[in-house]
Amino acid sequence: MGWEEIGNNVLVLRGEKGSPNTGIVVANGIAFVIDPGMGDRAKKIHEKITTMGIARRFAILTHAHVDHMAACKGFERVFAHRWETILAESATCRNVCEFNVVDPKGFKFITADSVPVTDEIWWGDEIFGIVAGDTHGHTPGHTAFTYKEFVFAGDAIFGDRLLERVRIPFHTDVFEAMQSLDVLEKLVHDGKTIVPGHGSIVSGEEAIALVQKNREAIQRMLEDLWQVLETPGTLEEITIRLMEQYGLKTDLEFVLLDTTPIRSILWHWRSEGKVRATVAKEGIVWDKAK
Numbered sequence: 001m002g003w004e005e006i007g008n009n010v011l012v013l014r015g016e017k018g019s020p021n022t023g024i025v026v027a028n029g030i031a032f033v034i035d036p037g038m039g040d041r042a043k044k045i046h047e048k049i050t051t052m053g054i055a056r057r058f059a060i061l062t063h064a065h066v067d068h069m070a071a072c073k074g075f076e077r078v079f080a081h082r083w084e085t086i087l088a089e090s091a092t093c094r095n096v097c098e099f100n101v102v103d104p105k106g107f108k109f110i111t112a113d114s115v116p117v118t119d120e121i122w123w124g125d126e127i128f129g130i131v132a133g134d135t136h137g138h139t140p141g142h143t144a145f146t147y148k149e150f151v152f153a154g155d156a157i158f159g160d161r162l163l164e165r166v167r168i169p170f171h172t173d174v175f176e177a178m179q180s181l182d183v184l185e186k187l188v189h190d191g192k193t194i195v196p197g198h199g200s201i202v203s204g205e206e207a208i209a210l211v212q213k214n215r216e217a218i219q220r221m222l223e224d225l226w227q228v229l230e231t232p233g234t235l236e237e238i239t240i241r242l243m244e245q246y247g248l249k250t251d252l253e254f255v256l257l258d259t260t261p262i263r264s265i266l267w268h269w270r271s272e273g274k275v276r277a278t279v280a281k282e283g284i285v286w287d288k289a290k
């Protein structure tokens, strides 16, 4: 799939081979590339901008996951939220935040070294008409970028195919991610079109339905996790049980990835007094508070 002009001076390169949807917004004679992606996309993106006769090109990151930023090369400036900047520039911070691993050598997931950010931004900032919106939860500083009627939503919302495949949607903080779905829903009600990181571009009722699907996926995971907790276990045990219930591959990297959202849920429930964490011989054991 190639480039699609979705609006005046707004283009999208559809996600492929693990890369997300990449947006290009042309404003002030500058091409702003939202989430360059990974692999050979840097070349594709720069060729496209050159054919458009534009010399200046800036990159904007919704968040610092490798699939969204590994191809962040050849840009005059790179913009990211302050808390994503840390993750973009420090592979250690990024890997700890994502998997709780310092050196994930040999992992099946692609990795990236430092991606330098030139411009740290904050929610509410505006970059030549492109507005940074708070949609954290998927990552601590996740940001959706609104330009005219389009919202480049990154991984604050997933397409339905991805949702069905992963079953345990990755969010550093699942409950904060739920709140960000409310933010996106409001934007849809305001007439905005959602360009998700992965999946089809949606607006109107279709977009509302996608927000709802994302909510339901999280809700289902919460209910199933609550069932799984009938038998106490460590974070890893509980995660693996849920993954097996969903028929997911329990390879080391996937277990580590899935423990991150599960951990966020367990600690949140603990703060509400719903579950307990007890230190035992086998590790920190989680069970329902009696």
Ligand SMILES: [Zn+2]
Binding pocket: 063, 065, 138, 155
């Ligand atoms: Zn992501």
Ligand SMILES: [Zn+2]
Binding pocket: 020, 065, 067, 068, 155, 197, 198
């Ligand atoms: Zn992604």
